[in-house]
Amino acid sequence: MKTPRLNDVVRAAHELWPVSLAEGWDASGLVSGRGDQLVRRIMFAVDAVQATAREAVGAECQLLLTHHPLLLRGAQFLPASSDKGAVLHTLIEGGCGLLASHTNADSMAGGVSDALMTACGIETSVPLCDPDSETGIGRVGDLPEEITLERLGQRLSSTLLPTAGGLRIAGPRDGVVRRVAVCGGAGDSLFAEVRSAEADVYVTADLRHHPASEARERALLAGGKPYLIDCSHFASEELWLAHGARMLRSRLAAQGYEVETLLSSLNTDPWDFTIHPDSAPSSASTEPDAIGYARERRTAGQ
Ligand SMILES: [Zn+2]
Structure with missing residues (x-):
């Protein structure tokens, strides 16, 4: 060689x-x-x-x-x-x-969205933007069985690298999902494609207030779906x-x-920590490390 x-x-x-x-x-x-x-x-x-x-x-x-x-x-x-x-x-x-x-x-088979699909537990999918083609942005496919929205969130949370922001989820915890649309990275331009794919849930990142709010308002008029799972852009x-x-x-x-x-x-997720109303103040040092925000993402041996 x-x-x-x-x-x-x-x-x-x-x-x-x-x-x-x-x-x-x-x-x-x-x-x-x-x-x-x-x-x-x-x-x-x-x-x-x-x-x-x-x-x-x-x-x-x-x-x-x-x-x-x-x-x-x-x-x-x-x-x-x-x-x-x-x-x-x-x-x-x-x-x-x-x-x-x-x-x-992103577009090719085996790309970013395929990897995200695998993390959801789905092995077979088609492009979200161009379902009749072999290439295109995003993916849509079906879980082997129906699961709850919360279960899908937990599955993703256990597979994605941990980041400060975790996952944000819109929809009922016990909402039932089977058809999943995904777009790794920022996917808030694809809501029309998610609706035409009749996805139960859309997994993407970087969802801003207005696109997310408007998507939920439309969903609520149509029975509540698609639900939304917003991940770290980096982790996705x-x-x-x-x-x-x-x-x-x-x-x-x-x-x-x-x-x-x-x-x-x-x-290299840029966020370092979040504060929730029930968070206790940390006594740990807040000094940034020598390489800025980038931190070890895997512990030794993993
Ligand atoms: Zn990206």
Whole structure:
């Protein structure tokens, strides 16, 4: 088995997740790196932030593959003293390229929403946006049996990485659900598709007040469904990293290349804690740790 060069890895990634499937506003693709650089080790992470860049370089990776593009809205200045410039300088100085696989990875089978479907307990699904196609944003499918909304929430809570915000759920705890629509990441533009799919519940992230409130008002006129489960954006997409790493490793192996893949050990959900009316004040230190908000997301040995 040979060691691939960066160009070989990017080509394999784009065979798996064609950039032509990315949304028009997206910026998926190779952000930085030399095509002829040998790539022995790749780190997968949701976010290209200072902590994951340092982690990738520290782990002697030659490529950081992230779900979110670093420069989605473009950039004119990238000095090392700026937030995004610091990420790029760390990576370039550490000999580590940066590749984003975003909405192109969402669309393909085995993408972010498929991973979220598996977390719900559903193995067979179709795209939410284009149910007659094999590719498209979001997924919809049926649970093997009816369960309560609360049970589905508990199942997700036990599978998703723990984050400060946990899950927010709209609907009765004992509401019965079977057909589930999901969209990993921010999915509040897909309510029309969720209704036409006749989903009992919609699992997504980043639901804002007005889209969520209006969706519930419409649902209440139609018997109460779809219910809503709002997850951490990070946690809903982190599920994909292991799938993505496995897919890329085996695609490269089929082409005679060997790479090692690592998953970032950091939780890059930006929220640190929540306060509820019944929360007792904590006496623990509130000093941020040395790497900002990014914390160890897995305990040792897991
Ligand atoms: Zn996202």
